Amino acid sequence: MPIPDLPKTDPRVKLIAAKIKKENRKADALIEILHTAQNAYGYLPMNVLKYISSELHLPPSRVYSTVSFYHFFSLKSKGEHTCLVCTGTACYVKGAQLILNEIEKQFKLKAGQVTPDNKLGVQVARCIGACGLAPAVVLDEEVHAKVSAEDIVHKINAKIVAP
Amino acid sequence: MNRQDLQTIIYAEKAKDQNNKYKHKLCVCCGAGCISSGSEEVLKKLQEEVKTRGLEGEVEVISTGCMGPCNQGPLIKFLPEYAIYQKVDCSNIAKIVQSQLIDKKPIEDLLLFSDSRTKPFINAKEDPFFKRQHKIALRNCGHINPERIEDYLVHDGYKALDKVLFQLSPEEVIAEIKQSRMRGRGGAGYPTGLKWESVYKYVSDQKYVICNGDEGDPGAFMDRSILEGNPHRVLEGMAIAAYAIGASKGYAYIRGEYPLAIKRFEIAIKQAKKLGVLGTHILGTEFSFDVEVRIGAGAFVCGEETALIASIEGKRGTPKPRPPFPAESGLWGKPTLINNVETFAGITPIINNGGEWYSEIGTPKSAGTKVFALAGKINYSGLIEVPMGTSLREIVYDIGGGIQGGGEFKAAQTGGPSGGCIPAEHLDVKMDYDSLISLGSIMGSGGLIVMDQSSDMVDVARYFMEFCMDESCGKCVPCRVGTKMMHDLLQKICDNKGTSIDVARLEELAVYVKETSLCGLGASAPNPLLSTLRHFRHEYDSRIDLE
Numbered sequence: 001m002p003i004p005d006l007p008k009t010d011p012r013v014k015l016i017a018a019k020i021k022k023e024n025r026k027a028d029a030l031i032e033i034l035h036t037a038q039n040a041y042g043y044l045p046m047n048v049l050k051y052i053s054s055e056l057h058l059p060p061s062r063v064y065s066t067v068s069f070y071h072f073f074s075l076k077s078k079g080e081h082t083c084l085v086c087t088g089t090a091c092y093v094k095g096a097q098l099i100l101n102e103i104e105k106q107f108k109l110k111a112g113q114v115t116p117d118n119k120l121g122v123q124v125a126r127c128i129g130a131c132g133l134a135p136a137v138v139l140d141e142e143v144h145a146k147v148s149a150e151d152i153v154h155k156i157n158a159k160i161v162a163p
Numbered sequence: 164m165n166r167q168d169l170q171t172i173i174y175a176e177k178a179k180d181q182n183n184k185y186k187h188k189l190c191v192c193c194g195a196g197c198i199s200s201g202s203e204e205v206l207k208k209l210q211e212e213v214k215t216r217g218l219e220g221e222v223e224v225i226s227t228g229c230m231g232p233c234n235q236g237p238l239i240k241f242l243p244e245y246a247i248y249q250k251v252d253c254s255n256i257a258k259i260v261q262s263q264l265i266d267k268k269p270i271e272d273l274l275l276f277s278d279s280r281t282k283p284f285i286n287a288k289e290d291p292f293f294k295r296q297h298k299i300a301l302r303n304c305g306h307i308n309p310e311r312i313e314d315y316l317v318h319d320g321y322k323a324l325d326k327v328l329f330q331l332s333p334e335e336v337i338a339e340i341k342q343s344r345m346r347g348r349g350g351a352g353y354p355t356g357l358k359w360e361s362v363y364k365y366v367s368d369q370k371y372v373i374c375n376g377d378e379g380d381p382g383a384f385m386d387r388s389i390l391e392g393n394p395h396r397v398l399e400g401m402a403i404a405a406y407a408i409g410a411s412k413g414y415a416y417i418r419g420e421y422p423l424a425i426k427r428f429e430i431a432i433k434q435a436k437k438l439g440v441l442g443t444h445i446l447g448t449e450f451s452f453d454v455e456v457r458i459g460a461g462a463f464v465c466g467e468e469t470a471l472i473a474s475i476e477g478k479r480g481t482p483k484p485r486p487p488f489p490a491e492s493g494l495w496g497k498p499t500l501i502n503n504v505e506t507f508a509g510i511t512p513i514i515n516n517g518g519e520w521y522s523e524i525g526t527p528k529s530a531g532t533k534v535f536a537l538a539g540k541i542n543y544s545g546l547i548e549v550p551m552g553t554s555l556r557e558i559v560y561d562i563g564g565g566i567q568g569g570g571e572f573k574a575a576q577t578g579g580p581s582g583g584c585i586p587a588e589h590l591d592v593k594m595d596y597d598s599l600i601s602l603g604s605i606m607g608s609g610g611l612i613v614m615d616q617s618s619d620m621v622d623v624a625r626y627f628m629e630f631c632m633d634e635s636c637g638k639c640v641p642c643r644v645g646t647k648m649m650h651d652l653l654q655k656i657c658d659n660k661g662t663s664i665d666v667a668r669l670e671e672l673a674v675y676v677k678e679t680s681l682c683g684l685g686a687s688a689p690n691p692l693l694s695t696l697r698h699f700r701h702e703y704d705s706r707i708d709l710e
Binding site: 143 | 195196198199200232233234236378379380381382383384387418419420421457458459460461462463474475476477478479480481536537538539540544545546576579610612614618626627630634636
C-alpha cells in the first residue's frame with residue numbers, strides 16, 4: 001500500500017531505498033537505515049518510519065520502539081541551526097551548566113526544544129569526547145572548544161541572524 | 164594478494180622510508196580535539212608555506228592522529244628534532260618554519276608548554292609529560308598518517324598477523340595472550356586470554372569478533388583517539404583474535420558521536436581488504452575474516468556486552484541476563500568475543516614481543532600499560548599512557564602539570580558513572596585494577612577527571628546519578644526505579660532540604676540497586692554515591708538537617 005506524503009521521487013526517499021536495498025532488507029540493519037534516514041531529513045518523520053517498517057517487514061511498533069530508545073534519533077525537527085552543549089563530566093566540572101543556562105535564558109527555550117520560528121534548536125550531549133577542550137559546544141557540526149557563555153551566545157546570534 | 168606480494172610491498176615501502184629524501188617530517192595533529200582548535204587550517208597553511216619556499220623535496224608534511232596534549236592544540240611536531248609547537252596560529256606558521264627549519268633556532272615562546280614551564284623542552288621527548296609515559300597501545304599515534312596503510316606497514320604493521328598465520332596455531336596465540344596477563348581494558352578487567360580461550364572452546368559453524376568502541380563514559384576519549392590515530396592496529400588485533408577463536412566475521416561498534424573515528428576505520432577496512440590482510444583467504448591462507456562497522460546511536464547501556472549485541476542485531480539495546488555469556492551464545496546466538504578498542508590495540512605488540520615481555524610491565528596483577536584521558540581542572544589535559552601501577556600523584560602532578568590556576572587537588576574521578584572519586588589523602592594510590600577497587604572506585608575505561616576545591620561532591624554524585632537515571636534502559640526495576648529514587652534524594656540534599664534519614668535511605672538503596680540490577684549499569688550506578696559518601700561524608704553532613 002502506498003504511503004501518503006512520501007513521494008518516491010524525493011531524493012531523500014531514494015537515498016533510504018538504496019540503503020535498504022544495499023542491506024538486503026534485513027531487519028538487523030534497521031539502525032543503520034535509521035542513521036541514513038536521519039542524515040537525509042535531519043530527524044525521523046513518522047511517514048518515513050512507516051515506509052521503513054513496511055520495506056523491512058517489521059511491525060511499526062518495533063521501529064518506533066527502537067527509534068525512541070536511542071538518544072541519537074529524533075522524532076522532531078531539530079531546527080535550522082543546532083546548538084549542542086556537551087554536559088560530560090569534564091565540561092560539567094568546567095561550568096557547562098552555566099553556559100546552558102545562559103543559552104536557555106537568551107533564546108527563551110529549554111534543552112531539547114526548538115525556537116517557534118524553527119531557527120534554533122538546543123540540545124545537550126552526554127559527552128562528545130572533546131574532554132581535553134572543555135567546555136565544548138557543537139554549533140552546526142562545528143566543535144567550539146573552551147567556550148564562554150557570552151562567546152557562544154554571540155556565535156549563535158551571528159548564525160540565526162545571517163541569511 | 165598472497166604473503167609474498169605483501170612482503171614485496173613492505174620491503175619497497177621500507178626501502179622508500181630508509182632512502183627517504185625528506186630531511187624533515189612535519190606532523191600536524193589532526194585528532195578530533197586539535198581539529199576543533201583549527202588544525203586542518205594549520206595543515207593547509209603549512210603545506211602552502213613549504214611549497215612557496217620550494218621545500219617540498221626535503222620536507223614532508225603529514226596529518227597524524229592524537230599526539231596527547233589536547234589542551235595545547237593545534238600542534239605541529241618537527242621530526243627528527245622532536246620539537247613540538249603548541250597553539251599554532253596560521254599567522255605564526257611562516258615564522259615557525261623560518262626559525263625551526265631554516266635558521267635552526269627553535270622559538271622557545273611557541274614551544275609545547277612554553278606558557279607554563281619556566282623553560283620549555285626543545286626536544287619534547289625530554290618533557291616530563293612524555294618522558295614519564297610508556298606508549299604501547301598509543302605507539303605510532305601521532306607519528307603516522309592514519310589514513311595510509313603504507314605508513315602502518317613501515318612500522319611493522321600486519322607483521323603480527325603474518326606471524327600468527329604462518330607460525331602459530333590458534334592454541335599458541337591464546338597461550339601467548341594468557342602469558343601476557345593482559346586484562347580487558349573496557350573496565351571490568353577480565354583476563355583477555357581466558358576470554359579468548361572460552362570462545363575458542365565452543366564448537367560452532369560461525370563465531371563473531373566484536374570490537375566495543377561505544378565509549379559512552381563522559382570524560383573518556385581513549386578509544387576515539389586510538390581509532391582516529393591508528394585504526395589498522397585495532398583491525399589487526401581483531402584479525403588475530405578471529406584467527407585464534409575461529410571467527411570469520413567481525414563488527415566494530417563505534418559511537419555515532421565519533422564521525423572521524425568511523426571514517427578512518429572505514430578507510431582502514433577498505434585499504435586492508437585491498438592489500439589482502441582482510442577479507443577472504445588472507446595472505447593466501449585458508450583464513451578469512453571480514454569486518455563491518457556498526458554505528459552506535461547514543462545509548463550508554465550499549466557499552467554492556469549483551470546490550471551491544473542487541474544493538475548490532477538492530478534492536479533496542481537492552482541487556483540480557485548472563486549466563487549464557489556471549490562466549491557461548493552471543494550475536495545471533497553464536498559464540499562471540501567482545502573486547503574493547505584498547506584491548507585490541509594491545510594485541511599486536513604482545514604477539515611481536517611475546518607475552519612474557521608484556522607481563523613484566525606494570526604490576527603483578529595488572530600487567531601492561533593503561534591509556535588515560537586526563538581532563539578537568541588540570542594544566543595539561545589530554546591523552547596519556549603509563550605503566551599500570553603508576554601513582555595518581557605522578558599522573559596529576561608530573562605528567563598533568565598540577566592543578567589549573569594553582570588550585571588545590573580535591574578529588575580525581577575514575578571510571579565515569581560506574582566509578583568513584585579518589586580523595587587527596589589517597590593521591591599515592593597505584594593506578595591498577597585492584598587498588599582502585601579497594602578505594603571504592605574502578606579503573607573503568609580510563610577517563611580521569613581532576614577536580615579542585617570548587618567542585619561540590621554531593622553535586623558530583625547527583626550529576627552521575629542523573630546520568631545513570633537517564634541512561635537506564637528501563638528493563639529491570641532496581642535500576643529503573645532505584646536510580647530515580649537515589650537521584651531525587653540527592654537533589655533534595657543539594658537543595659539543602661535533606662535530612663539524615665535521606666542519607667540513610669540512600670545508603671540502603673545503593674546496596675539494593677547494586678546487588679539486584681540485571682547488568683553492570685545498575686550494579687555500578689551507586690558507585691559515585693558510595694565513594695563520595697565514604698570519602699566526603701562531611702559534605703553531606705554539612706547540608707542535611709538544616710531546617
